[in-house]
Amino acid sequence: xxxxxxxxxxxxxxxxxxxxxxxxxxxxxxxxxxxxxxxxxxxxxxxxxxxxxxxxxxxxxxxxxxxxxxxxxxxxxxxxxxxxxxxxxxxxxxxxxxxxxxxxxxxxxxxxxxxxxxxxxxxxxxxxxxxxxxxxxxxxxxxxxxxxxxxxxxxxxxxxxxxxxxxxxxxxxxxxxxxxxxxxxxxxxxxxxxxxxxxxxxxxxxxxxxxxxxxxxxxxxxxxxxxxxxxxxxxxxxxxxxxxxxxxxxxxxxxxxxxxxxxxxxxxxxxxxxxxxxxxxxxxxxxxxxxxxxxxxxxxxxxxxxxxxxxxxxxxxxxxxxxxxxxxxxxxxxxxxxxxxxxxxxxxxxxxxxxxxxxxxxxxxxxxxxxxxxxxxxxxxxxxxxxxxxxxxxxxxxxxxxxxxxxxxxxxxxxxxxxxxxxxxxxxxxxxxxxxxxxxxxxxxxxxxxxxxxxxxxxxxxxxxxxxxxxxxxxxxxxxxxxxxxxxxxxxxxxxxxxxxxxxxxxxxxxxxxxxxxxxxxxxxxxxxxxxxxxxxxxxxxxxxxxxxxxxxxxxxxxxxxxxxxxxx
Numbered sequence: 001x002x003x004x005x006x007x008x009x010x011x012x013x014x015x016x017x018x019x020x021x022x023x024x025x026x027x028x029x030x031x032x033x034x035x036x037x038x039x040x041x042x043x044x045x046x047x048x049x050x051x052x053x054x055x056x057x058x059x060x061x062x063x064x065x066x067x068x069x070x071x072x073x074x075x076x077x078x079x080x081x082x083x084x085x086x087x088x089x090x091x092x093x094x095x096x097x098x099x100x101x102x103x104x105x106x107x108x109x110x111x112x113x114x115x116x117x118x119x120x121x122x123x124x125x126x127x128x129x130x131x132x133x134x135x136x137x138x139x140x141x142x143x144x145x146x147x148x149x150x151x152x153x154x155x156x157x158x159x160x161x162x163x164x165x166x167x168x169x170x171x172x173x174x175x176x177x178x179x180x181x182x183x184x185x186x187x188x189x190x191x192x193x194x195x196x197x198x199x200x201x202x203x204x205x206x207x208x209x210x211x212x213x214x215x216x217x218x219x220x221x222x223x224x225x226x227x228x229x230x231x232x233x234x235x236x237x238x239x240x241x242x243x244x245x246x247x248x249x250x251x252x253x254x255x256x257x258x259x260x261x262x263x264x265x266x267x268x269x270x271x272x273x274x275x276x277x278x279x280x281x282x283x284x285x286x287x288x289x290x291x292x293x294x295x296x297x298x299x300x301x302x303x304x305x306x307x308x309x310x311x312x313x314x315x316x317x318x319x320x321x322x323x324x325x326x327x328x329x330x331x332x333x334x335x336x337x338x339x340x341x342x343x344x345x346x347x348x349x350x351x352x353x354x355x356x357x358x359x360x361x362x363x364x365x366x367x368x369x370x371x372x373x374x375x376x377x378x379x380x381x382x383x384x385x386x387x388x389x390x391x392x393x394x395x396x397x398x399x400x401x402x403x404x405x406x407x408x409x410x411x412x413x414x415x416x417x418x419x420x421x422x423x424x425x426x427x428x429x430x431x432x433x434x435x436x437x438x439x440x441x442x443x444x445x446x447x448x449x450x451x452x453x454x455x456x457x458x459x460x461x462x463x464x465x466x467x468x469x470x471x472x473x474x475x476x477x478x479x480x481x482x483x484x485x486x487x488x489x490x491x492x493x494x495x496x497x498x499x500x501x502x503x504x505x506x507x508x509x510x511x512x513x514x515x516x517x518x519x520x521x522x523x524x525x526x527x528x529x530x531x532x533x534x535x536x537x538x539x540x541x542x543x544x545x546x547x548x549x550x551x552x553x554x555x556x557x558x559x560x561x562x563x564x565x566x567x568x569x
Contacts, residue, residue, distance in 0.1 A: 030059040034066070041069060044277070044307035049073040050082075057086075064094040071103050075281045077312070078300075080106060080288045099281075101127050105135065106285040109259050114142045130162055134169050134262040141173055142255035149173060164195035165265060172204060172252045172261065180211045180249070197225055198268060200261075200295060203251055206237065210247040232361050233325050235393075260290035267299060276303050291319075294326045301333055310341035328358050332367055339371060347371060355384065362388040366402060373405065378413035382406060400430035404439070411443060419443075434461035434471060442474045445481050454478055462491075469498030473505050476512065485515040485562070496525075503534035507542055514550045515562040522550070 037052035053070035060066060067090040074083035080103070087103035094100065105127060108117050117125075117139050126132055137152035153173065156166025171186035187205040195201070202225040209218035218241045226234045240247060252258050267282035280303045286296035301316035317334035320327055331354045338347035351368040358364050369384035385406035392399055407422030423440040426433060441457035444450040455478040461471045476492035479485075492505075492512045499505045510525030526542050534542065545553050551561035 030056055033059065037066075037069065041073070041277075044304075044309055046073045046076040046309065046312070050077060050079075061089075062093055064090060064097065067093065068097065068099045071099055072277060072281060075103060075284050076277060078284050078287065078316075080110065080285070096124075096126070098127060101125060102131070102281070102285070105131075106263070106288055109135075109139075109256075110288050112256070114139050118143065129159075130156075130165055131262060131266060133162060134165065134265070135259065137169065137173070138255050138258040138262065141176075141258065146177060165269075168195045168201060168265070169258065169261070171208075172258060175204065175208050175211075175249045176252050176255070176258065180208050183208050184212060184214075199225075200251060200264075202226070203237065204249070206241065207247045207249045207251060210241060210245065211249060213246065215241055215244050231363065232328065232358075236325065257290055257293075260286045260293050260296070262286075263289065264293060264296045264299070267296070271299070276307060279303060294320055294324055294330075298326065298329060298333065301330070301337070305333065305337050305340065308340070310337045313337040314341075328354060328361055328364060332364065335367065335371070344371070344375065348375075355387070359387065360391050362391045362402070364388075365391060366405070369405060369409070373409050373412075376412070378409045381409040382413065385409065395429070397430045400426040400433055400436065403429070404433070404436050407436075408439065416443075416447075432460065432464065434464045434468070437461040438468075438471045438474050441478065445474070445478055448481070451478070451482055455482060467498060469495050469502065469505065472498060473508060477508055480508070480512055480515065485512060488512045489516060501532050503529045503532040503538065506532065507534065507538065510542075510545070511550055511562075514545075519549075 033052050033056040037049050037056055040046075040048035040052055050070060050073035053066050053073060057063065057066050057070060067086050071083045071086045071090065074080070074086065083103045084107045087100040087107075090097050090100040091104065105117065105120075105125070108120075117135065121132065121136050121139075127135075133152060133156040137149045137156070140146075140152060141149035150170065150173070153166050153170035156162045157170065159166075167186050171183045174180075174186070175183035184205070187201070187208060189195075197205070202221060206218045206221055209215070209221065219238065222230070222234065222238050222241065230238065252261060263282045263286035267279050267286065270279040270282060280300060283296050283300040283303065286293050287300060290296070297316055297320055301313045304310075304313035304316060314334050314337045317330040317337060320330035324330070331350055335347040335350040335354075338344075338350065348368070348371055351364065351371060354364050355368050365384050365388035369381045369388060372378075372381035372384060385402060389399075389402050389406070392402075403422040403426040407419045407426065410416070410419035410422060420440070420443075423436055423443075426436045427440070430436070437457040438461040441454040441461070444454035444457075455475075458471065458474045458478050462468075462475050465471050472491050473495035476488045476490075476495055479488035479491070489512055492509045495505050496502075496509045506525050506529035510522040510529065513519075513525060514522035523546060526546050530539060530542050541553065544556075554561050
C-alpha cells in the first residue's frame with residue numbers, strides 16, 4: 001500500500017495545478033476538463049493540456065489514461081519534477097506503464113540514485129530493450145564497474161537490431177575512460193558493429209582521432225561528414241584540427257552525460273518516425289540530466305517551433321548561453337520562432353544584434369536579409385546580403401542562393417541592372433537552378449526583353465520542376481508573350497490545375513483563352529481570379545478587362561491587341 005505521504009504529494013500537486021488552470025470550472029465536470037485537455041493536446045498546447053488533465057484527475061483520480069497524458073504534458077514543458085508524482089500514482093494504478101517507468105527512471109538518474117536504478121533493473125523495472133540496455137551499462141560505469149558496463153554494451157551489440165546503438169555508446173564509454181584506440185575501432189566500424197554517423201558522433205570521433213594524433217584522418221572525417229561548406233561551428237572544429245591541436249574528449253565528460261546521451265539517442269531515432277510529442281519527451285529528459293546538452297535543447301526547440309508553440313520554443317532557444325558554440329544557431333532559431341509568432345520586429349532586432357556580434361557568419365547575415373526582404377525592406381536586405389557575400393570563405397556552387405535572393409531584392413527595389421547581374425552570377429555558379437531560371441526568364445517576359453532566351457530558361461526550369469505551378473505558368477506565359485497562343489493553352493490549364501486558387505494564374509488563363517477566341521471562358525477565369533483576392537492594381541485591371549475586353553485594355557496600355565497579333569500583326 002502506498003505511504004500516506006505519497007498520496008498527499010500527488011493530491012497536493014493536483015490541487016495546486018487546478019488552482020492555476022485557466023477557465024477550468026468545477027461545474028464543467030470531468031467531460032469538460034477531459035475534452036478541453038484533448039483539444040489542447042491536439043494542438044500541442046502543453047501548458048493548457050497539463051492543467052486540464054490535472055483538473056480531470058482530481059475528478060477521476062484513478063484514470064491511467066489521464067495520468068499518462070498529464071505526465072507527457074509536464075515533461076514536454078520541461079517539468080520533470082511535476083511529472084514525477086503523477087508517474088508514481090500511474091505506476092500504482094497501471095504497473096509496468098512505460099511512460100510511468102520512463103519518468104521515474106529519469107527522476108532517479110537526475111537524483112544520482114544509481115544504486116536504486118541498478119536494483120530496480122534487478123527486479124521488474126523496464127522501459128524497453130534499448131533504453132534498458134544502455135541505461136544499465138552506463139549506471140554500472142557510474143558505479144565503478146567498468147567491466148560489467150562493457151559486458152552490457154557487448155550484449156546490445158550482439159543483437160542486430162540494437163547493435164548500432166550499443167556500439168556508439170560503447171565507443172563513448174571507452175573514450176571516456178581513456179581507451180581511445182578501442183573507441184576509434186568502434187567509430188570506424190571494426191568488428192561489424194557499424195552505425196550511421198550523426199553530428200555528435202562525428203565530433204566524438206574527431207576528438208578521439210586528435211587524441212591519437214591522427215589529424216589528417218580527423219580532417220578527412222570532417223570533410224566526409226560535412227562537405228566543403230560546413231557551418232561555423234564545424235569550421236571552428238576543423239580549424240582546431242588543422243592547427244594540430246589535441247582536443248580533449250569532452251562530448252561525454254561523465255557517466256551522467258552518457259546517461260543523458262541515451263535519451264538524446266532515442267530522441268534522434270524517433271525524430272521523423274514517431275509522434276513529435278514522444279520525441280520531445282526524450283529530448284526533454286536528456287535536458288533534465290544534462291542542461292548543457294545543447295543538441296537536446298535545440299531539438300526540443302525545433303519540435304516546439306514545428307508544433308507552433310512559439311513561446312516555448314523561444315524560451316528553449318533563449319536558454320543557450322552566449323559562450324556556447326551553438327549560440328548563433330539558437331539565436332537564428334529564436335528569431336524564426338519570434339517571426340512565426342508575429343513578433344517580426346523583435347525577430348529583426350535579434351538578427352540585427354547577432355549580425356553585429358557575428359559579422360563573419362554568412363548564415364546570420366542571410367537570415368537578416370531574408371526577413372527584411374519578406375518585410376519589403378529591400379535596401380536593408382541588400383545590405384545584409386552584401387555582408388553575407390563578403391563573409392563567404394570562398395566561392396562554390398551552393399552560394400548561388402545568396403546572389404539569387406540579393407537579385408530579387410534589387411529587382412523589387414527597381415534596380416534591374418544589379419538584379420540581372422546577380423541572377424546571371426547565380427546561374428554561373430549553378431547553371432540549372434530552376435528557381436533562378438524561372439525568375440530571370442519571367443522577368444524578361446514582363447519587360448518584353450530577350451523573349452527567346454527567356455523561353456529557353458523557363459523550358460529548362462520546367463524539365464526539372466514539371467509539377468511546380470509557378471514555373472509551368474511561366475512557360476505558358478512565355479508562349480503567350482511570343483504570340484504562340486494555341487501552344488500556351490495546355491500548360492496554362494495545367495498551371496491552373498496545380499494552383500487552382502492563385503489569382504495571377506487564373507488571370508493569365510483568362511488572357512490565354514481570350515487570345516484563342518474562347519471569350520466566355522476568359523471572362524469566367526477573370527471572375528475566378530477576382531474571387532481569390534488579387535492585389536489592388538491587378539484587381540483594377542481585371543475588372544477593366546471584364547468591362548471592355550483584353551484588346552481594349554492592351555490598347556489603353558500602348559500594346560498591340562492580341563486579336564491583331566493573332567492575325568499575323
